[in-house]
Amino acid sequence: MVIFDENGKIDILALLPGELEEQILLLGEKKFRAGQIFSWLHVKHVDSFSEMTDISAQLRSKLEDSFCIKSLFEVKRLESCTDNTVKYLYELSDGNHIESVLMEYEHGNTICVSTQVGCKMGCRFCASTIAGYKRDLTSSEILRQIYMTQKLSGRKINGAVLMGIGEPLDNFDNVVNFLNIISCSQGMNMSLRHVSVSTCGIVPRIYELAKLKLGITLSISLHSTNNKSRSEIMPINDKYDINELIKACKEYFKTTGRRISFEYALIDGHNDSRKDALELYELLKGFVCHINIIPVNKIKERDYHSDRKAAYRFQKYLEELGMNATVRRTLGADIDAACGQLRREYEI
Incomplete structure (x- = not known):
């Protein structure tokens, strides 16, 4: 490219x-x-x-x-005292800022990278979108987050999740080029089975991604079980509603054979009831998928929140219905490792 x-x-x-x-x-x-x-x-x-x-x-x-060679400068680093999570604030060559988070798992180290400076999707519970969208990252700027973090931390990075600041499928060409380079046998040779790409649901791009058969894990930010409640927190649903999104996901699985992960950010009083669990079951019934329940991080500009107790209760509802569901492990809670928070604090 x-x-x-x-x-x-x-x-x-x-x-x-x-x-x-x-x-x-x-x-x-x-x-x-x-x-x-x-x-x-x-x-x-x-x-x-x-x-x-x-x-x-x-x-x-x-x-x-x-x-x-695109430059990337470390501006600030926060290190967790509990689980070896490290959050980096990087400055790009044009003075903009992005975040990357290094996380430790039993199978190795995974990095969460940003794909845009800011985000234009407007999800109500997300800190990344508050300051607005500035620009896309180039594939090299996405790569440099991995290379620089590995160099600074001294820890080998085995996998990546594209779930940091920005919507990856809104920066489609640069993200695909990044995936091709990071998996290149002459380079880092990272298996794309260790890479997850998250999207809030840009349906046409899901079809395009399916045709490429890259071997990645596709993570869908679902967060609601019907169009009314989803549109309240995710404006993208007004353009591509749940029915269109699920249809695209089924085509993705049919084409690639790769199980999809549905991200479900649990919000107190909005989508956390037994009724919501039953609606989620009806929506995804018969689908080969995994549901990742995420307690929402509280941010000062929004009133959305939940806790792990509620998340485990919702997980139990789903498991009683025979669904494959887990509660996302909370990493870096003591350093506010959720995407967008450090950048916002630094730039205010």
Whole structure:
């Protein structure tokens, strides 16, 4: 994916191996040089061309003239005292800010990355949308969150969830390019079975994603069981209602064979009753899926909240109906690890 920065230089981190080979040949260099450069960028995670020590000074100069490596600067770091969760606030080259969260599980370390600066979806319970949408992240800026976090933490990252600031499917081309690069065998070689992509329900993009058969886990931010209650908290439902969304999800499963995870943010007095559980059962009955119940983090600008006791009660309702449901493990509670909060506090 050829992307130019404000100075007319090509964003080199956004290039797949074949694309990088083409660019290197245009510089009059041997094709094998592209493999060396790709390794420096995506295996050794260098920040500058000057660090590529097995490449001649002449070629490094050519790279400096024609390409850029997107910068990412650590502004603030919060480390949990309870579960090794680390939250990073990063500054982009244009002065905007994004968040990434490193989480530790039994199977390894997973990072939650942002895909946009802000969000335009307007979900009522989410801190990411309050400051509004500013721009999409490039695929290299998504990648750099992983590379920089691995370097700063000294911990190998095994998986990624695209559930940070922004709506991934609203930044479709950059996200797909990111997935292709992160899973590239010449680079980090991350299995896409260890990657989850979350969406609030941009239906046409779900169909497009299905056709690509990438092997990711698709996570649907459902959060309600009927159109009336969903539209109250998620404006996207006015454009693509629940029936359209579920139809797209069934097509995704049929095409890819990959089980879908439905995210259900539990909100006190809104969607947490036994009746809501029964409606959820009727909506998803016969569907091969998993339901992830999420107690909503309280944010000062909103009055939505719930607690883990209510979440486990709702889980019991669903299990009595024979549904596969879990309560999301709370990580980094002591550092406000929910997306959007640190950025909001820093920029106010």
